[in-house]
Amino acid sequence: MSSQPVIIIPARMAASRLPGKPLADIAGLPMIVQVWKRAVESGIGPVLVAADSPEIVTAVETAGGQAVLTNPDHPSGSDRIFEAIEKFDPTGKHDLIVNVQGDLPTLDPAIIVEALKPLEDEAVDISTLVAVITREEEKTASQVVKAVASPISGARHRALYFTRATAPWGEGPLFHHIGLYVYRRAALKRFVSLPPSPLEKREKLEQLRALEAGMRIDLMVVDTVPLGVDTPEELERAREILGSK
Numbered sequence: 001m002s003s004q005p006v007i008i009i010p011a012r013m014a015a016s017r018l019p020g021k022p023l024a025d026i027a028g029l030p031m032i033v034q035v036w037k038r039a040v041e042s043g044i045g046p047v048l049v050a051a052d053s054p055e056i057v058t059a060v061e062t063a064g065g066q067a068v069l070t071n072p073d074h075p076s077g078s079d080r081i082f083e084a085i086e087k088f089d090p091t092g093k094h095d096l097i098v099n100v101q102g103d104l105p106t107l108d109p110a111i112i113v114e115a116l117k118p119l120e121d122e123a124v125d126i127s128t129l130v131a132v133i134t135r136e137e138e139k140t141a142s143q144v145v146k147a148v149a150s151p152i153s154g155a156r157h158r159a160l161y162f163t164r165a166t167a168p169w170g171e172g173p174l175f176h177h178i179g180l181y182v183y184r185r186a187a188l189k190r191f192v193s194l195p196p197s198p199l200e201k202r203e204k205l206e207q208l209r210a211l212e213a214g215m216r217i218d219l220m221v222v223d224t225v226p227l228g229v230d231t232p233e234e235l236e237r238a239r240e241i242l243g244s245k
Contacts, residue, residue: 003095003096003116003119004045004093004094004095004096005044005045005094005095005096005097005098005116005182006045006046006047006048006085006088006089006094006096006097006098007039007042007044007045007046007047007048007098007100007112008047008048008049008050008081008084008085008088008097008098008099008100009032009035009036009039009047009048009049009050009099009100009101009102010050010070010077010080010081010084010099010101010102011032011049011050011051011052011056011102012051012052012053012072012080012102013052013053013055013056014052014072015103015230017230017231018229018230018231018232018235021103021229021230021235022051022056022059022102022103023055023056023059024229024235025239026105026235026238026239026242026243027239027242027243029063030059030063031102031103031105031229031235031238032049032051032056032059032060032102033059033060033063033065034105034238034242035100035101035102035103035104035105035107036049036060036063036065037063038100038104038105038106038107038108038109038112039098039100039107039109039112040065041109042109042110042112042113043109043113044098044112044113044116045094045098046066046094047065047066048066048067048068048084048085048088049065049066049067049068049102050067050068050070050077050080050081050083050084051067051068051069051070052069052070052071052072052074052080053069053072054069057069066088068084068087068088070083070084070087071083076206077099077101078099078188078191078192078206079192081097081099081188082188082189082192085097085185085188092185094185095184095185096116096119096182096183096184096185097182097183097185097188098112098115098116098180098181098182099180099181099182099183100112100180101179101180101228103228103229103230104180104226104227104228104229105227105229105238105242106226106227106238106241106242107180107226108224108226111129111178111180111222111224111226112180114129114155114220114222115127115128115129115180115181115182115220116182117156117220118156118182118218118219118220119182119184121218123216124184124216124217124218125183125184125187125210125215125216125217126181126182126183126184126187126191126207126210126215126216126217126218127181127182127217127218127219127220128147128159128177128178128179128180128181128182128207128217128218128219128220129177129178129180129219129220129221129222130147130149130157130175130176130177130178130219130220130221130222131175131176131178131221131222131223131224131225132173132174132175132176132221133146133173133174133175133176138176139166139174140166142164142165143164144164144176145162145163145164145176145177145179145205146162146163146164146165146166146167146174146175146176146177147159147161147162147175147176147177147219148160148161148162148163148167148168148175149175149219152218155220155221155222156218156219156220156221157175157218157219157220157221158216158217158218158219159207159211159217159218159219160211161208161211162177162203162205162207162208162211163203163205164203164204164205175219175221176225177219178222178225178226179228181207187210187215190213190215191209191210191213191215194209194213196209197209197212197213198212199211199212200212227241
């Protein structure tokens, strides 16, 4: 690829269910540093943490990484990464922005590489990832976001909708959406300029804003769903996983 990707990890201290979680210790390192390490291991380009507080910046820089301090009042991670890329790369060298959430310490670096593949098609604005749901209880769980998509070729699909409901109906796989995105820079700029859309507000899913605005999202099917850390129980599970490596 002739593109110049950059990975940006948004991180904020004010998590409602697990306050201060970017600095929570996992296997001897702050969680945000564990995520930064996984992103670096993907080898696709520079990695930047977009932080809402000086404490996160210090933790990342102490580990040898790069971080930028952003406005703590951003409504979403997308707004935070847009501010960060404008500060980090004002000349526009980097044309693909990979948004890796800051609470995925067990992320497999290989799936970051997979997420880039749909952007080889110039018609695609944004790419993301899904995995086939295998646990019955996840098929009806509202916290598990499902992607409704049409196959293109191999593991690549075109996203038609995202929902917390069980969809689509009928026989066939259901896709668990993984909240990792790759934006064309122009698409990210357009996205953050748009107001929240009706379906976005109804489903509480930011990616629907892009679909409602006519932007194209393609996705890749991968084999693993990284553990998202939102609760003390999930934090303990992440400590078990990374502590055993």
